[in-house]
Amino acid sequence: MPRGDLFPEIGPFETGYLPLTEGHVMYWEQVGNPRGAPALFLHGGPGAGAGAVHRRFFDPGFWRVVIFDQRGAGRSRPLGALEANTTPDLVEDIEALRRHLDIERWLLFGGSWGSTLALAYAQAYPHRVTGCVLRGVFLGRQVEVEWFLSGLGILFPDAHANFVGFLPENERGDVLGSYLRRLTDPAPALHPPAARAWSVYEGSCSTLLPSPDTVTGFAQDRTALGLARIEAHYFANGLFLPDEVTEGGLLARMPQIGHIPAEIVQGRYDVICPARTAFELAAAWPAARLTVVPDAGHSALEPGIRRALVAAVERFRFNR
Numbered sequence: 001m002p003r004g005d006l007f008p009e010i011g012p013f014e015t016g017y018l019p020l021t022e023g024h025v026m027y028w029e030q031v032g033n034p035r036g037a038p039a040l041f042l043h044g045g046p047g048a049g050a051g052a053v054h055r056r057f058f059d060p061g062f063w064r065v066v067i068f069d070q071r072g073a074g075r076s077r078p079l080g081a082l083e084a085n086t087t088p089d090l091v092e093d094i095e096a097l098r099r100h101l102d103i104e105r106w107l108l109f110g111g112s113w114g115s116t117l118a119l120a121y122a123q124a125y126p127h128r129v130t131g132c133v134l135r136g137v138f139l140g141r142q143v144e145v146e147w148f149l150s151g152l153g154i155l156f157p158d159a160h161a162n163f164v165g166f167l168p169e170n171e172r173g174d175v176l177g178s179y180l181r182r183l184t185d186p187a188p189a190l191h192p193p194a195a196r197a198w199s200v201y202e203g204s205c206s207t208l209l210p211s212p213d214t215v216t217g218f219a220q221d222r223t224a225l226g227l228a229r230i231e232a233h234y235f236a237n238g239l240f241l242p243d244e245v246t247e248g249g250l251l252a253r254m255p256q257i258g259h260i261p262a263e264i265v266q267g268r269y270d271v272i273c274p275a276r277t278a279f280e281l282a283a284a285w286p287a288a289r290l291t292v293v294p295d296a297g298h299s300a301l302e303p304g305i306r307r308a309l310v311a312a313v314e315r316f317r318f319n320r
Contacts (some may be wrong), residue, residue, distance in 0.1 A: 005307045006056035022084035027075035028068040032060035038103045041067045042110030042117050047230030049074025057309050062317050073226045080229045086240035091121050111135035111300050119250040122257045132262040133312045136270050136298050137278040139250050140239035155271050156205045163201035180232040198228035208269050208297040254284040262288035263312035267296035
């Protein structure tokens with residue numbers, strides 16, 4: 001897929017591992033201009049991890065971009081670990097990384113679960129956030145989790161049939177619980193097949209048009225294990241959000257950050273995180289601008305989405 005609208009490939013100017021609580025160790029890297037305006041990239045999932053392509057949404061001459069893998073994800077250690085892996089833990093990890101890198105305030109950039117985590121962090125530390133660029137908004141409500149587990153079958157019946165069909169018939173009454181038991185079973189041999197089935201389901205529904213490359217990426221063992229195990233863990237625990245947030249989503253706390261400028265980018269045909277959620281967030285955020293991409297689904301790398309995200313970041317660059 002041609003990606004000329006992204007900035008050129010670039011390597012990090014600094015990488016490191018930051019010890020966290022309960023034996024977790026975070027991988028982090030910095031890209032771009034060491035003296036530039038700070039921006040933080042938050043990957044999706046939870047559990048998906050970040051990749052080299054995510055560096056390319058930012059002009060490296062202007063931004064000092066910080067990218068990290070959340071607990072249990074990507075290059076962070078140990079892979080797929082669920083102990084002390086909650087949303088409050090991740091929020092405090094972000095703050096620990098900010099202090100470690102001696103950054104005063106930064107722009108938050110996140111899609112899907114990354115948008116959830118960006119909102120949770122901004123609501124906890126609003127004085128540390130210069131703005132937000134969010135894509136494929138997910139607010140952590142139970143109705144959104146149920147949509148992922150069953151509602152997708154309305155538009156992707158084949159992918160959903162494969163997702164549910166992976167399980168023995170007697171386990172299909174509780175799809176989430178059955179997957180989580182398999183992904184955490186003491187027998188490691190059970191983990192990879194369940195992880196691939198979960199991850200391929202998500203990848204198959206992430207783009208407007210079929211994308212074999214996307215599905216292949218989701219099917220890689222390391223990616224699949226972190227994504228499936230951690231995602232199931234979070235889904236089974238209400239995303240580790242307070243009760244009032246689980247019911248009302250992070251919308252319940254929007255008054256705390258309504259003044260912070262934001263760009264929201266949403267694919268019209270995003271099936272993973274339907275557009276209605278982005279519209280609800282924009283309506284509750286006076287300082288937000290919503291851009292709906294008419295010919296895109298969920299993936300950040302669909303042509304219209306990536307162009308809109310680059311444009312959104314550039315607006316922050318020129319309107320600071």
